[in-house]
Structures are given as C-alpha cells and as structure tokens.
Amino acid sequence: MQIRLLSVPLRLRHQSMEHDADLLRELALVRVSADQPEESSVPARLLQIAQEVRDDYGSVGAEPDARMDAAFARGVEHLDVTYTVPADILPFIRRVRQALVDAEEFCRSGNYLLTLAATPDVAAYREWVLDEFERQLTGGSPAPWRRADRAGSTASG
Numbered sequence: 001m002q003i004r005l006l007s008v009p010l011r012l013r014h015q016s017m018e019h020d021a022d023l024l025r026e027l028a029l030v031r032v033s034a035d036q037p038e039e040s041s042v043p044a045r046l047l048q049i050a051q052e053v054r055d056d057y058g059s060v061g062a063e064p065d066a067r068m069d070a071a072f073a074r075g076v077e078h079l080d081v082t083y084t085v086p087a088d089i090l091p092f093i094r095r096v097r098q099a100l101v102d103a104e105e106f107c108r109s110g111n112y113l114l115t116l117a118a119t120p121d122v123a124a125y126r127e128w129v130l131d132e133f134e135r136q137l138t139g140g141s142p143a144p145w146r147r148a149d150r151a152g153s154t155a156s157g
Contacts, residue, residue: 001086003137004132005081009145010078011072012125015119015121016125024050046102056092057085057089064081090138094134
C-alpha cells in the first residue's frame with residue numbers, strides 16, 4: 001500500500017526526530033523500577049517498538065526519509081512524500097500511537113526522565129502522521145498538514 005504525506009512540515013519533522021532520539025537515548029539508560037515487570041514498562045515497550053521500526057520497517061522509510069532529510073538541509077519548508085508499506089501494518093501503527101501517548105505521560109510525570117514531553121507543535125505533527133497512516137490504511141484519502149488544524153495556531157503552514 002502507498003501512504004502519501006502531503007506538505008510534510010520539515011522543520012517540525014526534524015524537531016520530532018530530535019526529541020525522539022533524546023527520549024530513546026534516555027529511556028535506554030532508565031532503570032525499570034522493581035515493582036514493574038520490565039516487559040510492561042513504558043521504557044521497555046517504547047524501546048521495543050523503536051527496535052521493531054529499525055528491524056522490520058526501516059526499509060519502508062529509507063527513501064522518503066532520505067528525501068526529507070535532503071530537502072530540510074536545502075531549506076525546503078514542506079515536501080510531499082510517499083511510503084510503500086505492508087497492508088498489515090495498521091496494528092503496528094496503533095501500537096506506536098499508544099506507546100507515544102504512554103511516553104508523553106511518562107515524560108510529564110517528571111519522576112524518571114530529564115527529557116520533557118514534546119512541544120504542542122511536535123505532538124500535533126506526530127498525531128497527524130499517525131492519523132494519515134491510519135486513515136489511508138483504512139481507505140481514506142490523504143490530507144495535507146495544516147498547522148492551524150493541528151496545533152491551534154492561526155498560521156496556516
């Protein structure tokens with residue numbers, strides 16, 4: 001299946017990727033509390049999903065990610081990209097969504113991490129990407145990024 005992301009905001013994508021890298025790096029260092037089985041902890045689940053993305057779906061994003069990275073380096077603000085994904089990826093997308101919700105709550109708790117929760121713009125960007133995958137995997141049409149619709153901003157992007 002093909003998933004089209006229209007008018008991807010490359011600066012927000014970059015900020016999201018930086019936040020994700022910081023969070024994953026810190027989660028890898030977190031010691032899971034003794035009263036929580038490791039496999040059910042937020043850090044363990046998020047790290048497992050990150051591993052699945054690398055191992056099982058890394059090739060899916062290689063070409064579009066390279067295009068977005070190159071465009072961002074050239075100063076391009078928005079770019080349309082197409083991902084070719086397996087038709088059975090929807091359950092994984094839903095697991096990613098839940099893991100990110102849990103990770104945000106974990107960050108907000110302030111008990112274990114120095115990494116803060118994502119900014120509203122970055123959170124809106126992530127939600128839009130997941131919404132697009134889910135909508136298109138269930139037969140819907142692509143919808144372009146619109147900042148005003150996503151992050152409560154009055155500027156359209």
